[in-house]
Amino acid sequence: MxxxxxxxxxxxxxxxxxxxxxxxxxxxxxxxxxxxxxxxxxxxxxxxxxxxxxxxxxxxxxxxxxxxxxxxxxxxxxxxxxxxxxxxxxxxxxxxxxxxxxxxxxxxxxxxxxxxxxxxxxxxxxxxxxxxxxxxxxxxxxxxxxxxxxxxxxIEPIAVAIHSIRMANFNTGDTAIVLGSGPIGLATIKCLKAAGASLVIVLQRKSIRQEYAKRAGADHVLDPNEVNIAEEVKKLTGGLGVNTAFETTGAKIGFDIGIDSLKYGGTMVITSIWEGEMNFNPNVLVFSEKKIVGTLAYRHEFPATIAQMSDGRIKSDGxxxxxxxxxxxxxxxxxxxxxxxxxxxxxxxxxxxxxxxxx
CATH class of the missing domain: 3.90.180.10 (Medium-chain alcohol dehydrogenases, catalytic domain)
Incomplete structure (x- = not known):
């Protein structure tokens, strides 16, 4: 074969x-x-x-x-x-x-x-x-x-997104920023909307992927080359920042902006696979009790993913x-x-x- x-x-x-x-x-x-x-x-x-x-x-x-x-x-x-x-x-x-x-x-x-x-x-x-x-x-x-x-x-990539949302302890009505709108980023946007997110902001440089992010359900798509994303996120959330950030880029810019966009006590979930090391100052966590959570693949999420895709709660179109x-x-x-x-x-x-x- x-x-x-x-x-x-x-x-x-x-x-x-x-x-x-x-x-x-x-x-x-x-x-x-x-x-x-x-x-x-x-x-x-x-x-x-x-x-x-x-x-x-x-x-x-x-x-x-x-x-x-x-x-x-x-x-x-x-x-x-x-x-x-x-x-x-x-x-x-x-x-x-x-x-x-x-x-x-x-x-x-x-x-x-x-x-x-x-x-x-x-x-x-x-x-x-x-x-x-x-x-x-x-x-x-x-x-x-x-x-x-x-x-x-x-089903497999969407299960990755569902697992990351579960690992974030994300609740209905929470706010989020998704760093990147590649396949996992787009799946995360779709799953956040299905989970009842009140606001989904996406970091994406100017390309067709900005349109893909909007079609997936993003409320705002921001280009780091055009605006200070963390400042814009604060404006969109009444000065607080988002409850959760989902890092899907595997790049330092995504990590840094994600941390800066979180509200106090917020959680950054890292879904991306990294090809190298990265430096950051842990004080960005200590001074505001922010958290970083790693998430790998999925466990026990396939049945829920199949159910939500088959009944249309999570859409696969596009x-x-x-x-x-x-x-x-x-x-x-x-x-x-x-x-x-x-x-x-x-x-x-x-x-x-x-x-x-x-x-």
Missing amino acids: KAALWYGKKDIRVEEIEEPKVIKGNVKIKVKWCGICGSDLHEYLGGPIFIPVGQPHPLTGNVAPVVLGHEFSGEVVEIGEGVTNIKVGDRVTVEPIVACGKCPACKEGKYNLCSLLGFHGLCGSGGGFAEYTVFAEDYVHKIPDSMSYEQAAL YITKKIALDDIVEEGFGTLTGPEKKKHVKILVTPDKSLLSD
Whole structure:
């Protein structure tokens, strides 16, 4: 079968590899669509970050090259021994966490903080940029008939946003600033509106993404090149600042403006993956009892995400900006998302089945 493999920084290759075999407790999925994630881009531009190189991953035993892709949907074509909740023909999405199930975090139900954490599509257990993949039944979720496979490929990034909002202890009526309106930023805006935010402000430099942010539900979109965003936020909140900031840029400007825009006692949630270190003075927290919370992926959020997307509380319209074949993923996918046209795109979906492109 064909699959896209990460060999190294800026080295992704579409190759023929052996089709995976189903094993006990696992299901085999024929992939329909898989999104290119910001994490995939980080691995492409600055990796390895999550991908095991040199030292095998402790749970999969694999090293690069690995099959990429973790935001995917598909149809179950085979089930392994002991599988009871999933059957052949089920339409599904995958919560792509590889966890040990034995460490203290896993035993607490915080499997996304597993001491040996890996991600399907990054740690060598297979991935969604392939014709088929095999994964554990416990992390495979059925999708309703009313949800398209394309929509289902968006469940994973939207679950990231829902988890970050839960980690913020965000309440109905609270105010927020979202730093950046890339895929996770836009998902965060949509989820904040669904959560009953009274005000959502977005930091976004002038580009088409300002319009995307407004369509997602942003009340105000501010360009740091045009205004002092922290001052504008104070004006918009009666001099207080926002309850919560969501950092999705992975850049110091986003971090600094987010902290400065918070009200006393406010919380900054960092969802972004960083490629390097950053300095800041902890006094900005101490003098006003502001808090910084890190958030990684999701845990137990997939059912809620599926429910809210299927009943329309969280809308996915406008999220998909391009659909391509697996054969074209390097040039039309990663090339597009790292090239001069990157700001025009939110989510590029990839399919190994070219017939789906004509549907």
